[in-house]
Amino acid sequence: MSDRDLLMIPGPIELEPSVLAAMGEKQRGHLDGTFMKRFSRVLKRLRDVFHAPTGQPFVLAGSGTLAMELAAANLVQPGDAALVVNTGYFSDRMGFCLTRHGATVTHVRAAPGAAPSLDEVRKALAGGKYKVLTVTHVDTSTGVLAPVQEYAALAREAGVLSVVDGVCSVGAEALDMDGWGVDVALTGSQKALGAPPGLAVLMAGPRAMAAWKARTQPVRSLYLDFGEWLPIHEAYEAEKPSYFATPPVNLLSALDVSLGLILEEGMAARVARHVRMANAVRAAFKALGLSTLPVSEGLAAHTLSALYYPAGVDAALVKAVAAQGVTIAGGLHPELKTKYFRVGHMGAVSANDVLAVVSAVERALVASKVQVQPGVGVAAAEKALA
């Protein structure tokens, strides 16, 4: 792989040079004044990105999975029941996190590529005494964009906390925690937040914080306990020195730079750009005769596309595309793993990136002896972008 190859997987993603430069800055101490200012700004900026003016942000060293476990560890205790609205691999993982922290978990499942209907979720909610409902905003294994706003409304009606795994959505898909009544949303730094991997990011709304305070049993993990982190985050936000566990200084500086770029673009404009890029990618693959794993356009994410291999092609296509200088990803959903591939298009993604990945797939298909008219996909993408 050359340094000029293009990374188009659903995270980690290509980064803005200024974000990467922050990683290589002089190492500052975790109580350095400049760093405290940056951490404070990260926390404030996250409220804007999540549309959560009254939210409590937490940013910990760790990946998206740690953010999932952070939610589970603090919101449930043994004896609680949780409902997982399941759209794939990462919904299963949320179920494992909740189970590990003592909850009894029920899944309302959809076939791969689909999402449970509102009726199914309403019925499931009525069938138990749940404390939390979880939903994967974009399931990266299927490319399905779940109707989070509607699910969250159902949870609210039922008096159940809603937790959104936004690892593959926050910073790119529309999300209005406050307006939609979402109680927790979480992500990792390496996807649409546009920073390197290594930070678990979680926003807890007031009802989630109240539920944590009302626990009758201690959080079973020291590192994950809101009680350890809350005073630290409050202190950093006020630019005051405080210590529980050493924060990843340069990663937080990189996230600060990226959040600055995100808010400069504006969340509405950023969401609109992702829609435009996703539409161009999809138009191109449709023109090439490929079909998407999400069963309808309305369920297709704007951060990645999951596409079935055409007849006669298998996972070797991913390697053939890499030979054209673009890295894409294979399948992930256990039932369909070998039947589809995934293209990430989030963060700094531009029209040039979209055309490059479409062209690389076209060239790889031609090299794989698939009957496609070279240029058809690129033309369709250009038309969609025009």
Ligand code: PMP
């Ligand atoms: N949830 C979703 C929707 C994801 O896409 C991912 C990562 N692909 C995760 C959770 C887990 O994040 P991580 O790999 O950073 O632990």
